[in-house]
Amino acid sequence: MKKPYLTLLLLAFSVGAHAREYKSFFEFKVDLTDDWLVLPPGEAANIEGVDSMESIGLPATADKENFSRILKRLRNGEIEYYLDKKYSTGDSNNNVSVQIVPDGMAPSLDEIEEGCKSLVGDLEKVFSSKVDIASCGPKTLGGITFIAYEYRVVALPTHAIQYEIPLHGLFRVVIVGGSNLAGLDAVRRVTDDLAQSAIRDLSNKATACVALAKASYASGDYLKSVKFMKMAINEDLGTVADLDAIIMASDALSKLGYPDKGEKLLLFHSDMYPESRENEKYLAALRSVSAN
Numbered sequence: 001m002k003k004p005y006l007t008l009l010l011l012a013f014s015v016g017a018h019a020r021e022y023k024s025f026f027e028f029k030v031d032l033t034d035d036w037l038v039l040p041p042g043e044a045a046n047i048e049g050v051d052s053m054e055s056i057g058l059p060a061t062a063d064k065e066n067f068s069r070i071l072k073r074l075r076n077g078e079i080e081y082y083l084d085k086k087y088s089t090g091d092s093n094n095n096v097s098v099q100i101v102p103d104g105m106a107p108s109l110d111e112i113e114e115g116c117k118s119l120v121g122d123l124e125k126v127f128s129s130k131v132d133i134a135s136c137g138p139k140t141l142g143g144i145t146f147i148a149y150e151y152r153v154v155a156l157p158t159h160a161i162q163y164e165i166p167l168h169g170l171f172r173v174v175i176v177g178g179s180n181l182a183g184l185d186a187v188r189r190v191t192d193d194l195a196q197s198a199i200r201d202l203s204n205k206a207t208a209c210v211a212l213a214k215a216s217y218a219s220g221d222y223l224k225s226v227k228f229m230k231m232a233i234n235e236d237l238g239t240v241a242d243l244d245a246i247i248m249a250s251d252a253l254s255k256l257g258y259p260d261k262g263e264k265l266l267l268f269h270s271d272m273y274p275e276s277r278e279n280e281k282y283l284a285a286l287r288s289v290s291a292n
Helices: 066-075 109-127 182-201 207-216 222-235 237-241 243-255 259-272 276-279 281-292
Strands: 020-025 029-032 036-039 079-082 094-102 133-143 144-153 158-167 167-180
Touching: 029 158, 029 182, 036 243, 079 182, 094 158, 094 182, 094 207, 109 133, 133 158, 133 182, 144 182, 158 182, 167 182, 167 207, 167 243, 207 222, 207 237, 207 243, 222 237, 222 243, 243 259, 243 281, 259 276, 259 281, 276 281
Parallel strands: none
Antiparallel strands: 020 029, 036 079, 079 094, 094 167, 133 144, 144 158, 158 167
16 A cells, blocks of 8 residues: 555645535545635635735634745645634634545555554654654545544644545545644544545546546646546546636647647537527636637
């Protein structure tokens, strides 16, 4: 089994309420209360003036360098953050992160056991601190079995929860929650909700391929972005209805030096969905790709 994914927790990060549905950058939908603020890849990180915790209305943290690292990862399209506004403090800003990483092969129970045995040593190298493992083992949600573990970094006021969910043999959805003790139950609930929502929606292979296409595009890997959009359309022609994904794929083709193919993709979409010809986003994308 590959080592557990340890680029994990941004410990100093942070950013009763009515539930609302939020569509993740990675294509799944989840219900959140107003106690949570979402920073999606690309968008929030590029808003002018977003350069500190205070600038997004959350408790200040002294670790400015860490916040800069977070913004960089958001700009690179690597990760999406769900920020707990209710229980965060200046010392412990609670969050759950979601990212998609390569290698979606499902581990065997023996491989999960092996990974758990080496986990404490791996984590202590990452954090340069003693780590107490609360639990580590297989967890099953929606028919998918994956490795799940909880631990505490002794030198920090932080408890962590991590799930690594393999899907379609293509990728893992890595969900990491970090919290102080006061917010741990809330972070655990949202971590579980995100896991269940990702499994439910990304079990559709076409939807999963669109998520991979978006993640690849945001990170600048336009070739992979086009590859995964092609897989999504081949899997389900209805994917062509997703105008944002089609515009993204068209732009990726243009950036790869094939603006004619990008234009054809947009026209293919509007042939199937003529109402898009009145959509300003569609028209702007068509003008852009036609000019190249």
